[in-house]
Amino acid sequence: MNILGAVIYGIIVVLCYIYAFKKSSAGATKAVKKGISRFLQQLPFLISIFLLIGLFDVFVPRSFVVSIVGRGKGLLSILTSALAGTIVAGPVSSAYPLGAFLLKKGATIAATAVFLNSWVMVGFVSIPYEISIFGKRFTFARNGLAFIGAIVIGILTGLLLGGMPT
Amino acid sequence: MKYLKRYWFECVVAILYITLFFILPSKTSCALKEGVVMFVKMLPVFLCVVLFSSFLSAFLSPKTVQRFMGRKTGVKGVLLGALFGTVIVGPLWILFPLYNTLLKKGARLAVIGAMIGAFAIKTPWIPYAAGFLGWPFISIIVILTIGYAVIEGYLMEKVLKGSSKNKLES
Numbered sequence: 001m002n003i004l005g006a007v008i009y010g011i012i013v014v015l016c017y018i019y020a021f022k023k024s025s026a027g028a029t030k031a032v033k034k035g036i037s038r039f040l041q042q043l044p045f046l047i048s049i050f051l052l053i054g055l056f057d058v059f060v061p062r063s064f065v066v067s068i069v070g071r072g073k074g075l076l077s078i079l080t081s082a083l084a085g086t087i088v089a090g091p092v093s094s095a096y097p098l099g100a101f102l103l104k105k106g107a108t109i110a111a112t113a114v115f116l117n118s119w120v121m122v123g124f125v126s127i128p129y130e131i132s133i134f135g136k137r138f139t140f141a142r143n144g145l146a147f148i149g150a151i152v153i154g155i156l157t158g159l160l161l162g163g164m165p166t
Numbered sequence: 167m168k169y170l171k172r173y174w175f176e177c178v179v180a181i182l183y184i185t186l187f188f189i190l191p192s193k194t195s196c197a198l199k200e201g202v203v204m205f206v207k208m209l210p211v212f213l214c215v216v217l218f219s220s221f222l223s224a225f226l227s228p229k230t231v232q233r234f235m236g237r238k239t240g241v242k243g244v245l246l247g248a249l250f251g252t253v254i255v256g257p258l259w260i261l262f263p264l265y266n267t268l269l270k271k272g273a274r275l276a277v278i279g280a281m282i283g284a285f286a287i288k289t290p291w292i293p294y295a296a297g298f299l300g301w302p303f304i305s306i307i308v309i310l311t312i313g314y315a316v317i318e319g320y321l322m323e324k325v326l327k328g329s330s331k332n333k334l335e336s
């Protein structure tokens with residue numbers, strides 16, 4: 001999956017630059033230079049985020065996350081699931097099997113949906129990076145709205161599929 | 167001092183690693199390995215994203231962006247943004263430079279907000295996810311997420327209305 005994604009992105013970029021060099025080779029060279037310099041500029045940050053994700057993944061064990069999701073009753077279980085989803089980091093490919101595992105373990109559909117949504121939508125580890133690009137207001141607005149959205153979508157999913165916590 | 171301010175995040179991560187390495191060396195090296203592997207896997211994608219956004223910022227005319235994603239596009243533009251967001255794969259934040267370029271070119275905040283919101287849906291992943299969670303679960307989440315992404319876009323525009331565009335670009 002990752003390889004396919006990278007190949008598609010690569011093809012798009014190559015096509016773009018073929019067009020660019022045909023149109024104006026000076027402009028294209030400048031764009032490449034700018035892209036590479038920005039890439040190098042952000043590289044330390046990027047490495048740090050991935051290393052931090054590694055730390056989170058190893059030191060916040062899945063068993064701990066599983067024990068948080070759906071803990072408590074009613075709305076509280078929704079909130080704990082959202083928080084658990086916010087702190088976990090890692091590729092989504094590992095999120096879905098974990099979600100299935102949670103359902104099997106007896107977590108409600110709503111709690112599982114909230115957990116998965118907040119995992120994908122809210123980026124706790126990448127907040128510093130987001131701030132460096134968009135600024136604080138944008139970052140907090142976006143993550144706040146995503147957090148709320150994860151909860152709303154999860155509750156609606158639970159209501160529709162009859163898996164609300166009692 | 168200047169460097170500390172610029173590289174505080176890197177410093178925090180480094181300090182965390184050094185400290186943890188002394189306490190729990192085997193677990194820490196495990197984390198390091200995982201982080202490095204993920205980083206190497208994502209590196210080509212990130213390079214593509216950065217090159218793509220520098221291409222766009224040099225060759226895409228603001229007029230085009232404004233026509234498709236600008237202030238004048240109504241619900242259609244926002245919906246289109248949300249749909250576009252579902253096609254992209256990779257971690258959410260890897261595309262931030264691209265979104266920023268589009269914003270600078272005059273894309274409407276609601277469109278970008280919807281795009282980021284809809285990013286939670288990874289279309290190529292859907293069959294895989296359904297294999298684990300079942301189609302009803304996934305279909306409902308997908309539909310609701312697209313709907314919410316549109317709302318999120320508009321809400322972001324409302325919330326951030328006060329902040330000038332310049333602040334966003336700095």
